[in-house]
Amino acid sequence: MTNPLLSHLKVGFIGAGNMSQSIISSLLQAKIIPHENVYLSNRSEKKLIKVSKELDVQAVNSNEELIEKSDIIVIAVKPQDIYNAVEPISSSFGEENIVISLAAGIPLQKLKKLAPQVKNWVRVMPNTPVSIKTGVVGYCLLNESEATSAVIEDLFSASGVVEKVTEGEMFEALMVATSSGVGFVFELMQYWQEWLEEHDFTPEQARNLTVQTFLGASLLANIDQAKSIEELQNKVTSKKGVTAAGLESMRELEVERAIRYSFEKAVLRDRELAKLSD
Ligand SMILES: NC(=O)c1ccc[n+]([C@@H]2O[C@H](COP(=O)([O-])OP(=O)(O)OC[C@H]3O[C@@H](n4cnc5c(N)ncnc54)[C@H](OP(=O)(O)O)[C@@H]3O)[C@@H](O)[C@H]2O)c1
Structure with a gap:
């Protein structure tokens, strides 16, 4: 209240x-x-x-x-x-x-x-x-x-x-993950949209399908709070299935490492900007 x-x-x-x-x-x-x-x-x-x-x-x-x-x-x-x-x-x-x-x-x-x-x-x-x-x-x-x-x-x-x-690392992490994070999610959304466009969808269709996929996944995670995000992911991933093949490749290509690296770069830039304001 x-x-x-x-x-x-x-x-x-x-x-x-x-x-x-x-x-x-x-x-x-x-x-x-x-x-x-x-x-x-x-x-x-x-x-x-x-x-x-x-x-x-x-x-x-x-x-x-x-x-x-x-x-x-x-x-x-x-x-x-x-x-x-x-x-x-x-x-x-x-x-x-x-x-x-x-x-x-x-x-x-x-x-x-x-x-x-x-x-x-x-x-x-x-x-x-x-x-x-x-x-x-x-x-x-x-x-x-x-x-x-x-x-x-x-x-x-x-x-x-x-x-x-708390100020310091926690504040920086929050800023990068949630404020810059919006920009990072838009970057991923552009990859989705471009890939769909390369497969004969119009830009409008590709955009709608992309937005709906990100929105749907977020809303599912929001509604089903009792389940971890990994459990929700497991629900759409059958063993040796289509999603599993894609995920395996994402892990082999170390997408997580690339994203973590980008987060760290953003933190460093924030520190540089803070020094410039001295
Ligand atoms: N936008 C975001 O996504 C976002 C996210 C996180 C944090 N922030 C922070 O929020 C703050 C505001 O961002 P914003 O996007 O709203 O900026 P903005 O749209 O550029 O607005 C800033 C306003 O401040 C006015 N202003 C500048 N100097 C002033 C003064 N001495 N007295 C009174 N008004 C003054 C400007 O007036 P004029 O236009 O008339 O010059 C302008 O209207 C920034 O510090 C930013 O780091 C923004």
Whole structure:
């Protein structure tokens, strides 16, 4: 059940881009926060007016004003813009504000340096399916607090699955598997589609068959939670059958190793980007 306190809290979003729009729509549709308690600021006024009208939330003209009005502040600007956005207003944050950063590659200790008085810095990593409420939202806290965790879990409950993680390897793994992971799954989907197209299916047919196969497998795994994914796989794999032959080849070709290697490369790139922001 949603935290009833949340409906009284005021939530401000700095940056009216894609992520803010997805998160705000989910919050409003699920009635977690009423329209009048959502504030939005943005660098360009034109976008601010357009987005705030579309979402029916309160547009504010400056980031300072947004902080003054909000209990929870979500910083949803690109990582390269975060210092320009936050440094000039860092003294405006109150000790008790919950301040959420969506910026990839900016660790909690760097966020703390930006506004050391803030006790409740939170790093959140959403993936793009939050726009259709089937996302994954990972988060970690600067200071452990059950109350802050409860607020974060309720706030993002309408966006998809919410997981608390520790910063470092766990956060990196979550980011690569679920956020970059969406891109990796699209890569696999393109292989499926291309192969079907090479066998006389139109691009539209090939796309539909591909999407339905990935969707069907995911939904089966989701519905049949009692079975492991390996057990579900065994159900479609008869001994010496067609699927078994394909799987054997996938294992011989070490598809798993190739995918793990790609994950590790993505983690290394995340670390490089984090260093560049030093
Ligand atoms: N999109 C994703 O899939 C995804 C996934 C995980 C995490 N994230 C993180 O989410 C954050 C937002 O990403 P996004 O895709 O929503 O970016 P976006 O669509 O580019 O939106 C960023 C917004 O921030 C505004 N902005 C920049 N500087 C500002 C400032 N000083 N004050 C107020 N507003 C400012 C920009 O305004 P103008 O357009 O007017 O310049 C823009 O509307 C990023 O840190 C990203 O790493 C995104």
